[in-house]
Amino acid sequence: MHTRRHLLAATGAILLPRPDLSAHAADLPVPLPVPLPVPLPGGIGFRILRNGSEVGSHQLSFEQESDQLRVRIDIDIRIGFGPVALYRYRHHGTEIWQSGVFVRMDSRTDDDGDPEHMLAERHPDGLHVSGSKTEPYVAPTGVLCSTYWNSRMLQPRIISSQDGRLFSEQISKIGESQVPMSGEDAEMTATQYQLRGDLPIDIWYDANGQWAHLTFTKRGSNIVYVKL
Numbered sequence: 457m458h459t460r461r462h463l464l465a466a467t468g469a470i471l472l473p474r475p476d477l478s479a480h481a482a483d484l485p486v487p488l489p490v491p492l493p494v495p496l497p498g499g500i501g502f503r504i505l506r507n508g509s510e511v512g513s514h515q516l517s518f519e520q521e522s523d524q525l526r527v528r529i530d531i532d533i534r535i536g537f538g539p540v541a542l543y544r545y546r547h548h549g550t551e552i553w554q555s556g557v558f559v560r561m562d563s564r565t566d567d568d569g570d571p572e573h574m575l576a577e578r579h580p581d582g583l584h585v586s587g588s589k590t591e592p593y594v595a596p597t598g599v600l601c602s603t604y605w606n607s608r609m610l611q612p613r614i615i616s617s618q619d620g621r622l623f624s625e626q627i628s629k630i631g632e633s634q635v636p637m638s639g640e641d642a643e644m645t646a647t648q649y650q651l652r653g654d655l656p657i658d659i660w661y662d663a664n665g666q667w668a669h670l671t672f673t674k675r676g677s678n679i680v681y682v683k684l
Contacts, residue, residue, distance in 0.1 A: 492556060493606060493665035494518050494525060500605060500667060501684040503638060504533060506677050511535050512545070514681065516605055527551040529563075529603060529617075543568050549617060551603055558583075561601050565618050574620035576601060587620020595622065602655060605667045610649055610659075623654035635660050635669035638684045644668060 499517040503510055512533030519526040533545035549563035558578070565572040574587035576595070583595040600609045601617040614623045630648040637644055646660035646668035660669035670681035 492525065492553065493661075493667075494520065495666055502670070502681040503684065504531075505680045505682060506535065508678075516603075523555045525553040527553075527603065527605065547618065549603070551601065558600055561603070561617065563617055567618075572619045574601075574616065574618060576615060576620070585615055585620050585622070587616070587618075589616070589619035590621045593622065604659060604670065607649075607661045607665050607667075610651075614655060616655075621654075625651045625653035625655060627651055630658075633660070636680075636682050638682055644683075 495518060499515065501516070502514040504512040504514060512531065515530045517528045519528070527550070529547070529549040529551070531545065531547040533543070534541050535543040544566070545568060546566045547563065548565075549561060551558070552560040560578065561574070561576045563572075563574050572588045574585070576583055576585045578584075581594065582597070583599070584592065585595050586592040595615060596613055599611060599613045599615055599622070600606065601615045602609065602623070603617050610627050612625055612627070614625055615621075616623060628650045630650055632645055632647050634643045635646050636642065644662060646662045648658060648660050651657050651659070657670060657672040659667070662668045668683055670679075672679050
């Protein structure tokens with residue numbers, strides 16, 4: 457989701473075999489003491505609304521095996537009139553954490569016929585990133601990808617989970633408010649954060665640190681994520 461082509465993409469990926477991470481275990485940075493906001497069992501799902509009309513979905517599933525967490529992300533968006541599609545977006549990604557540390561993400565995206573991809577993988581000298589819109593680089597310490605489910609993402613630099621670019625952001629904590637959920641008059645209390653920079657969004661997290669809501673405006677259209 458970063459422009460019309462990027463602000464609608466939290467992540468995407470071809471599902472690759474699990475990498476052997478044991479060789480680099482001693483080189484992983486010290487994880488933050490705060491537990492990851494993992495909604496086990498199950499996952500997180502959102503309806504995506506454009507100017508009040510539903511145009512797609514964003515689903516995340518979480519698989520925990522021993523000390524490894526695998527997050528799968530699927531986004532499907534269709535904008536059109538009746539059977540005629542004017543815009544299609546498909547995004548698939550896999551994010552891997554080990555012992556509370558982010559170690560890998562890969563994604564593949566079909567942005568209305570334009571392919572995008574990215575790969576972030578931890579090595580002894582840091583997190584190596586490559587993608588369809590960037591030269592390979594080693595990311596700054598602690599930087600995460602724009603997958604949104606984890607509030608640790610809220611840092612001045614964020615890796616695009618669609619094409620690998622390194623975004624710069626100004627982040628402000630706005631405060632608590634009520635946000636909609638699916639269901640008649642359903643709401644929840646969550647804390648709002650405002651990002652302004654390469655990724656201009658407003659995002660909310662609930663009291664457990666789980667992703668609750670997302671909004672942004674692009675080319676006159678209001679995009680709203682409503683949690684299922």
